[in-house]
Amino acid sequence: MRYETIPPPPHLAHIIRFFWVMEGEVGYTHHNMADACVEMLFHYRGCFDEIDNLGERSRSFTAGLHGATHVLRHYTIDAGFSIFGVYFYPQAIPLLFSLPASELTNDTAELRYLLKSAGTQLEEEIMEAGNDQERCRIICRFTEQRLAAHYTIELPVFAAIRHIIHHKPAGSISELARQYYLSERQFERQFKQYAGLSPKLFSRIIRFQAATSFYKRDVMSLAGIALECGYYDQSHFINDFKAFSGLHPKQFFSGHSGATDWRD
Numbered sequence: 001m002r003y004e005t006i007p008p009p010p011h012l013a014h015i016i017r018f019f020w021v022m023e024g025e026v027g028y029t030h031h032n033m034a035d036a037c038v039e040m041l042f043h044y045r046g047c048f049d050e051i052d053n054l055g056e057r058s059r060s061f062t063a064g065l066h067g068a069t070h071v072l073r074h075y076t077i078d079a080g081f082s083i084f085g086v087y088f089y090p091q092a093i094p095l096l097f098s099l100p101a102s103e104l105t106n107d108t109a110e111l112r113y114l115l116k117s118a119g120t121q122l123e124e125e126i127m128e129a130g131n132d133q134e135r136c137r138i139i140c141r142f143t144e145q146r147l148a149a150h151y152t153i154e155l156p157v158f159a160a161i162r163h164i165i166h167h168k169p170a171g172s173i174s175e176l177a178r179q180y181y182l183s184e185r186q187f188e189r190q191f192k193q194y195a196g197l198s199p200k201l202f203s204r205i206i207r208f209q210a211a212t213s214f215y216k217r218d219v220m221s222l223a224g225i226a227l228e229c230g231y232y233d234q235s236h237f238i239n240d241f242k243a244f245s246g247l248h249p250k251q252f253f254s255g256h257s258g259a260t261d262w263r264d
Helices: 092-097 117-128 132-149 156-167 173-179 184-195 199-212 222-228 234-245 249-254
Strands: 002-006 016-024 028-032 038-045 049-051 057-059 063-066 073-077 081-088 108-110
Touching: 002 132, 016 132, 038 117, 063 117, 081 092, 081 132, 092 132, 117 132, 156 173, 156 184, 156 199, 173 184, 173 199, 184 199, 199 234, 222 234, 222 249, 234 249
Parallel strands: none
Antiparallel strands: 002 016, 016 081, 028 073, 038 063, 038 081, 049 057, 049 073, 063 108
16 A cells, blocks of 8 residues: 655645545555544545444445544445545635534535535546656645635744644643633634634543554554653543544554554
């Protein structure tokens, strides 16, 4: 399996975290875990089925948007596949799609329903693109056009969202609000609108995602990972990890759960 990330151009790095590509030549089941950010996906070869809690399969979209989520999902395909993804900061939903981010929390939307004819056109352009670089250029052009058409000033809460993602602060919500010159009530309201989650839940998911990044890194104990990621204790770390991944961290870091196949 091939998994590769591609950085965005600097002028779009405030809204696109990175592009990614995943390809495989055999069947594969993907474990979708909690994620504080937003992904736009294009299945340009093959299409996955979603597996519900009863084991029933239903066809997923070929092009669509995943909102921030703390709901666990599984997707499967029986043959080779290719996916192009755009990993956005969560404020991309209101800035590019004119929706409160909370409307897509724990949910997905097909591009052709979300953007009508513009979504269909974008999907066709990505499907017909000859390589990853061309797909990146198409998405950059789309993002530039949508930002220009729905211009919004850079709000302090956008910087707060990025700060939590990159620095995982351990301070209280009231301290974060003061840092960005907002009352706690304003901060929580704007955060929910532009990130789709409360600041507290968002921070918990970011901390969990930081923990998963230790997979295949130098050997470290669970207690060491918990401390590095800002957990109060190992028990708190294990409880959050199980809630956001469906796995005990020992199972995840063993590499035998299936949830890390795309990382190997």
